[in-house]
Amino acid sequence: MRALLRSDPEPGKCGLADVPEPVPGPGEVLVRVAFAGICGTDLHAYYSEGDYRGLPAPLVLGHEFSGVVVGVGAGVPAGRIGRRVLARVIQNCDACPSCAAGLANLCPDREVPGISYDGGFADLVVLPDRHTIPVPDGVGLESAALTEPVSVAVHAVERAESGRRLPRGRAVVTGPGAIGLFSAVLLRERGYDVVVVGTAQDAATRLAAASAAGLATRVVGGGDGDTGTPTSGATLWIEASGSAAALASALDGLAPGGVLCSVGLGDQPLDRDLASATRRELSLLFSMASGPSDYAAASELLADRPDDVRQFVRGYAFTGCEQALADARSGRTVKPLLTIGGEQ
Numbered sequence: 001m002r003a004l005l006r007s008d009p010e011p012g013k014c015g016l017a018d019v020p021e022p023v024p025g026p027g028e029v030l031v032r033v034a035f036a037g038i039c040g041t042d043l044h045a046y047y048s049e050g051d052y053r054g055l056p057a058p059l060v061l062g063h064e065f066s067g068v069v070v071g072v073g074a075g076v077p078a079g080r081i082g083r084r085v086l087a088r089v090i091q092n093c094d095a096c097p098s099c100a101a102g103l104a105n106l107c108p109d110r111e112v113p114g115i116s117y118d119g120g121f122a123d124l125v126v127l128p129d130r131h132t133i134p135v136p137d138g139v140g141l142e143s144a145a146l147t148e149p150v151s152v153a154v155h156a157v158e159r160a161e162s163g164r165r166l167p168r169g170r171a172v173v174t175g176p177g178a179i180g181l182f183s184a185v186l187l188r189e190r191g192y193d194v195v196v197v198g199t200a201q202d203a204a205t206r207l208a209a210a211s212a213a214g215l216a217t218r219v220v221g222g223g224d225g226d227t228g229t230p231t232s233g234a235t236l237w238i239e240a241s242g243s244a245a246a247l248a249s250a251l252d253g254l255a256p257g258g259v260l261c262s263v264g265l266g267d268q269p270l271d272r273d274l275a276s277a278t279r280r281e282l283s284l285l286f287s288m289a290s291g292p293s294d295y296a297a298a299s300e301l302l303a304d305r306p307d308d309v310r311q312f313v314r315g316y317a318f319t320g321c322e323q324a325l326a327d328a329r330s331g332r333t334v335k336p337l338l339t340i341g342g343e344q
């Protein structure tokens with residue numbers, strides 16, 4: 001079968017390959033993959049960067065996908081065959097203190113398909129049956145493959161709102177990738193006046209997509225300096241870029257009593273005196289992936305208002321996956337979605 005295989009940890013050793021079909025073991029199902037989304041994690045794994053250099057190899061990448069169960073291992077009812085499913089990305093242990101507290105997304109023993117074991121950029125994938133989620137009636141497999149990134153935005157917005165003490169006013173989102181733009185749409189639905197902020201590199205595609213979706217935008221740090229809607233006086237800020245400069249601008253820009261929620265995974269030190277944040281009594285929160293209730297909310301959104309999400313998606317054939325990765329890398333797409341088996 002076809003698979004996007006990372007054959008070696010050395011950079012440049014990842015590409016489309018022909019690999020043997022996997023076989024489901026006890027408690028597992030075999031899924032024929034329909035659609036799969038590409039996210040920032042896949043880019044780090046594909047280019048073998050930073051911590052991701054230590055991933056297992058060989059490894060089939062891909063964690064955001066939908067498909068149909070076509071086989072079952074021992075102990076899984078044969079009635080599963082034909083079920084439309086998506087993969088739960090954070091596959092928790094159900095036995096540790098985090099899991100017992102209902103914080104499955106923080107389980108220290110979590111596994112992730114495409115990171116811990118072979119993932120869904122392939123014609124077939126094997127998953128633990130207990131970590132598959134049935135796709136609701138009324139949601140196509142193409143939309144279903146977007147459930148996980150939408151659930152991450154749902155979680156970030158819920159976390160931010162949990163720290164809100166001011167009336168909803170201006171919200172700022174830094175980082176116009178998929179998580180940032182999905183978050184911006186969710187914040188607007190909650191009544192915020194949203195400004196999406198990006199760099200000059202984001203202007204042509206990602207900020208243009210935000211504008212096309214009716215969101216106000218601002219460019220920072222470009223050659224011509226700042227342009228667009230000001231961000232001062234924001235009551236809520238979601239930082240989705242991972243940039244330390246963006247985090248610092250949030251700490252500077254929030255109104256007294258405002259809330260900052262960081263969902264970006266930055267690796268730069270924060271060079272900031274926090275006294276002014278203390279004087280304005282800001283709330284500082286972090287958001288990590290998503291949990292079961294976030295998947296349910298994401299599925300509901302995809303069933304009711306699929307275009308809110310799909311306006312940011314660009315489709316690619318599976319054979320074009322390396323081009324899709326390159327386009328994502330250079331900011332020429334927001335959310336690339338691969339058609340692997342398609343609607344079945």
Ligand SMILES: [Zn+2]
Nearest residue numbers: 039040041064
């Ligand atoms: Zn992802």
Ligand SMILES: [Zn+2]
Nearest residue numbers: 093096099107
């Ligand atoms: Zn656990």
